[in-house]
Amino acid sequence: MAEPYNHREIEQKWRKEWEINPINVNDGKKPKYYCLDMFPYPSGNGLHVGHWRGYVISDVWSRYKMLNGGHYIIHPMGWDAFGLPAENYAIKMGVHPAKSTAENVANIKKQIGEIAALYDWDMEVNTTDPAFYKWTQWIFVKMFKEGLAYEKEMPINWCPSCKTGLANEEVVNGKCERCGADVTKKNLKQWMLRITKYADRLLNDLDKLDWPEKVKKMQTDWIGKSYGAEVDFKVDGMDETITVYTTRPDTLYGATFMVLAPEHKLAAKLATPETKEAVEQYIYDASMKSNVDRLQDKEKTGVFTGSYAINPLNGEKTPIWLSDYVLADYGTGAIMCVPAHDDRDFEFATKFGIPIIQVIAKDGKEIEHMTEAYTEASGTMINSGDWNGLESAVLKKEAPEMIEKMGYGRKTTNYKLRDWVFSRQRYWGEPIPIVHCEKCGAVPVPEEELPLLLPEVESYQPTGTGESPLADITDWVNTTCPCCGGPAKRETNTMPQWAGSSWYFLRYVDNHNDKELVSKEKADKYLPVDMYIGGVEHAVLHLLYSRFYTKFLYDIGVVDFDEPFTKLFNQGMITGKNGIKMSKSKGNVVSPDDLVRDYGCDSLRMYELFVGPPELDSEWDDRGIDGVYRFLTRFWNLVMDNKDTKVEPTKELLKVRNLLIKTITQRLDSFSLNTVISGFMEYNNKLIDMAKNGGVDKETLKTFVVLIAPFAPHIGEELWRQLGESGSVFHTNWPSVDETALVDDEKEVAVQINGRTKTVIKVPADIDKDAAIAAGKEALGSKLTGTVVKEIYVPGRIINIVAKP
């Protein structure tokens, strides 16, 4: 009897051995494969089984790429360590965030070590390391010089709990993405990044990415490109023009009123003496509303300014209203309203008694009593002067140009994407490297003076006034202007957490370079990322920002690719019972540490994958790991009991071996990792059975060991040696399928009557249809009654006899 499976001993043994003789080495000849995990925020809570899953997936994939293709694997790990949680922790405990961050990093690094992943810790980066954020600041300076970073005073999203401004992407349902507090508006001078300049490229280049369609669609929707026209309306009796944006210029004849956002610059000016008071009151009320109030208001409100705009097409006077359903910062902040063909305009017109003119015939006619807007762009134009009789769908496309030719406006496009609010009024972030000089304005810190170090501070407490805690450090704030040498003040806002994570993946491959962000040579050799693995929650935040940064760095010649992540895989979340997200406060966090101790790393790795399809959320159930552990024990026994086998491979054994290779490889390639594990179990059962009845051959056992090695590296390596091999199992080649071994002489075919299976028979693989049908009928015997009307034979699968009684 061979020795029993002792996971602790084996795992310790190989962990040590791999440390001395690393298996993933760059000999300069092997092709590279860059497999990247989204780097974690080093939280004090440590890792739970959900974090593990992503890291296991990427490690399995890395090891597979190493075996199948002989790649040198770039598989780094680092720390996204700036940001609010560390700062809040520091405030609470009175400890410097740098200190708590360092402790957390050490702890999580130890936990990650338990996964036995191939991480190359020589490549490690930390966004809070001055040697790293030097380049985060450098990118900002470059953006400033290119006109992509600019200052602007405007009402921004403000989280009253985090006491900082937020980017649009960080506001979810009117609430702060981080803490869930209701987001309000605040007027602040902010640094902005002109991401909108890249809107078209960010949209179009999605086509060349091997990403989940879901994420591409989310980015497409977020960018929100629309096609339409700007139309100029003259204000009656005033020397003013109001420009509106519309995607439905075909309905221009149906515009019966116009609405301006209360923030529109003409809003107050349009008031007449009679309406002045009401208009000013409305503008004031709107300015007091928070995002959440605006979202919760179901009923439309508005006020008539007393002025009229002239529809350029027919000269009609249309009343100008103000309403907060029109957004100030989209399009021109003013819209033409066609109540007959727009739901919102219909609601508004109905409430305030404004005429409704139908200009597109529905089902060929004019509706007598309109109860809702007809929003389809299909039907013939009516009540539309020269445009009568045209098709709405055609006109919708052609109208922008027609309007442009007539001189009433121009063809244009619009985006939902807004520029990126980049200032945070918090301590724990990269200082924005700008100096404000009264004479020279905003001046960047000279590149050779970077990094601009984050100074020590007495209190990290956010001030809540819109100023960063850095503003209190007068001897840091007061400086000289790099431009004129006169007295000047430093920018005291810091960058958002996304700043470092938008480009960190470039730095891993050249993390000690203090002359360049990344050297040309290394960038060419090792970048971009071939496979990026992480949660879907970053679909429009981190993943959009990273694409923007990469495109910018491409434009200024730092890298010669303009998309950072060729392939993306989003793993699902591991949740507690009933799909509840694992969190400390819910008390449902499952720690991997105990499971590793009791079952071993290999078992936990496999179980992480076995719980469900990797792209879907899965509920964690501790009990299931027993099944994987039993499987590994049985597999261990199978190999150990037969390691000295002298059995020659039979035809049957060859077939099983090649089917195993084929099944596992196919499922791996399609990322169906849960069924890879069930496949292993199935073939393990089969081989145990064959071992008892006639035995198994050594080559089949070796093959199995190679296939399982990426999933259970320790047991794989140990059994590989037990089978008499001297080198590492990871330096061998992924086995290939011998198709000739899979050719059958006989096939099992289901015999059906009217599509219902009655029996299964064996037929020669090359049998022809008539013979197959005859064999099927014979097998059915007396079960086949009535008149046969049709006979179907699908080679190797089905014989179906269609009979009528």
Place this chain on the structure above:
RNA sequence: GCCGCAGUGGCGGAACUGGCAGACGCGCAGGACUUAAAAUCCUGUUGUAGCGAUACAGUACCGGUUCGAUUCCGGUCUGCGGCACCA
């Protein structure tokens, strides 16, 4: 409200391109081994009827296409995710 994804045994889930529904695992039941328990091994496990081979029903619901539908089409319900007055 709009867009996307999903709905299969007691549970997690499988089923390649329309071809034997429920692989694999958990749990459960029975048995073997044991003084006993744990571990391990064997057998069974969608429902209904039957001792039984077997028959019928069955992939959220209603309908359609097809020799044949978990898979394709139309409609309904439920759950999850994204967006949310974007003109």
